[in-house]
Amino acid sequence: MIRLSTPLGDEVLSLKAGERVSLSGMIYTARDEAHLRMQEKGIPFDPQGAAVYHCGPVVKDNTIIAAGPTTSARMNELSGFLVDAGVRALIGKGGMGETVRKELRAEGVYLAFTGGCAALAASRMTLKGVFFEDLGMPEAVWAIECRDLPLTVAIDSEGNDLFFDVRRKAEKRFDKMF
Amino acid sequence: MPQRITRLPAVNWKPFLKTSTLQSESRSRSVRTPGGSRCSTSRYPPHVPFTDAIAEGVRDGVREATAAIPPLRPPNVVSPPGRGRIRAPTAAQGCLHCISHRERRSASRCSRSAGSENVSALKMCLPSEAGDIARFITEAVLRAGGKPCPPVILGIGIGSTADGAMSLAKEALLRPLGEMNPLEQEIYDAVNALGIGPMGLGGKTTCLGGVRIREAGCHTASLPVALNVQCWAARRATVEVQYP
Numbered sequence: 563m564i565r566l567s568t569p570l571g572d573e574v575l576s577l578k579a580g581e582r583v584s585l586s587g588m589i590y591t592a593r594d595e596a597h598l599r600m601q602e603k604g605i606p607f608d609p610q611g612a613a614v615y616h617c618g619p620v621v622k623d624n625t626i627i628a629a630g631p632t633t634s635a636r637m638n639e640l641s642g643f644l645v646d647a648g649v650r651a652l653i654g655k656g657g658m659g660e661t662v663r664k665e666l667r668a669e670g671v672y673l674a675f676t677g678g679c680a681a682l683a684a685s686r687m688t689l690k691g692v693f694f695e696d697l698g699m700p701e702a703v704w705a706i707e708c709r710d711l712p713l714t715v716a717i718d719s720e721g722n723d724l725f726f727d728v729r730r731k732a733e734k735r736f737d738k739m740f
Numbered sequence: 741m742p743q744r745i746t747r748l749p750a751v752n753w754k755p756f757l758k759t760s761t762l763q764s765e766s767r768s769r770s771v772r773t774p775g776g777s778r779c780s781t782s783r784y785p786p787h788v789p790f791t792d793a794i795a796e797g798v799r800d801g802v803r804e805a806t807a808a809i810p811p812l813r814p815p816n817v818v819s820p821p822g823r824g825r826i827r828a829p830t831a832a833q834g835c836l837h838c839i840s841h842r843e844r845r846s847a848s849r850c851s852r853s854a855g856s857e858n859v860s861a862l863k864m865c866l867p868s869e870a871g872d873i874a875r876f877i878t879e880a881v882l883r884a885g886g887k888p889c890p891p892v893i894l895g896i897g898i899g900s901t902a903d904g905a906m907s908l909a910k911e912a913l914l915r916p917l918g919e920m921n922p923l924e925q926e927i928y929d930a931v932n933a934l935g936i937g938p939m940g941l942g943g944k945t946t947c948l949g950g951v952r953i954r955e956a957g958c959h960t961a962s963l964p965v966a967l968n969v970q971c972w973a974a975r976r977a978t979v980e981v982q983y984p
Contacts, residue, residue, distance in 0.1 A: 633855035656887040677889035678973035732934040
């Protein structure tokens with residue numbers, strides 16, 4: 563298990579798809595609406611070396627109750643500006659598309675967290691603040707301090723993509739079957 | 741399995757629905773993960789119209805669950821395609837699914853995220869294409885990849901009409917896991933041979949022990965096939981009601 567902490571630097575460039583990492587430090591949640599708002603109004607946090615988590619948490623009394631990942635592919639065409647601004651890691655589930663794979667080249671990584679394990683994620687998180695709260699609980703940008711979040715490197719900075727490889731193999735098997 | 745038998749007056753469904761919503765949430769709470777207020781399928785006893793009282797019962801249940809600790813996330817519902825936010829009371833109605841059903845007098849609630857619901861698929865097959873159903877479903881699962889949080893359970897509706905087939909697919913997901921018929925087994929084997937694996941990261945198990953098909957009669961010139969996908973976190977609750 564490779565230990566990482568934010569703000570992230572060039573160490574992410576040596577990560578390889580398939581490796582497991584443990585992430586600590588500040589991360590920021592963002593889903594569809596937050597991406598659109600940030601493109602319009604600017605990124606409300608320091609993007610240098612930041613990690614963005616595709617997640618709409620459940621928050622109660624300033625505590626993170628659940629914080630499972632949402633399907634990252636919805637942000638396939640919305641993420642370039644983050645990487646351009648210095649974001650080094652996108653975190654989510656289900657994989658991302660070719661556009662993101664190219665954008666992350668020599669810049670950063672996409673890390674996968676297990677969908678449905680919202681309680682595990684929350685148990686390692688402390689809420690630090692919120693931006694764009696008017697977007698509603700799931701769509702707001704929450705600043706969260708995390709401790710040892712277990713993740714898998716799914717897209718590395720050299721263009722290797724675990725999800726894409728699995729998909730390509732599955733397509734071949736499909737063609738053989740039908 | 742039904743969790744408890746509740747005897748209710750003939751017309752007052754509100755407290756029953758309220759109880760059902762809360763029960764389901766308390767089950768989520770026992771594993772400390774809110775099931776989400778996202779997509780749900782609900783099924784009501786025969787000849788019970790989807791009345792304001794039912795909608796109100798669900799709304800009240802959701803309202804109480806979001807105030808509880810740990811809470812259910814507040815309904816996250818917008819008006820398509822403008823994306824304007826809809827307040828909770830209207831929200832519940834849009835996601836409810838009301839079916840007249842003669843076999844059992846029960847209401848079920850299962851929840852899953854948009855990652856699963858977004859990979860739903862419908863094909864209006866030609867009657868001559870009955871042999872291609874396994875291919876269509878397997879291709880839809882292939883396209884879905886890791887998005888619906890595999891290992892998944894597949895609900896398949898065959899027959900009826902375009903809208904009816906999707907309802908059948910949702911209802912099929914309520915059938916407990918267990919034995920499969922030959923077509924279900926064929927689809928199960930094909931889907932697991934894809935190697936998509938848990939979360940789409942590769943592996944032997946893409947479908948978690950369940951392909952569920954539900955059929956209904958259809959026009960001779962028609963063969964609707966619908967797929968509705970349930971993620972591995974298949975949290976559900978059913979309440980059976982004795983109804984005079």
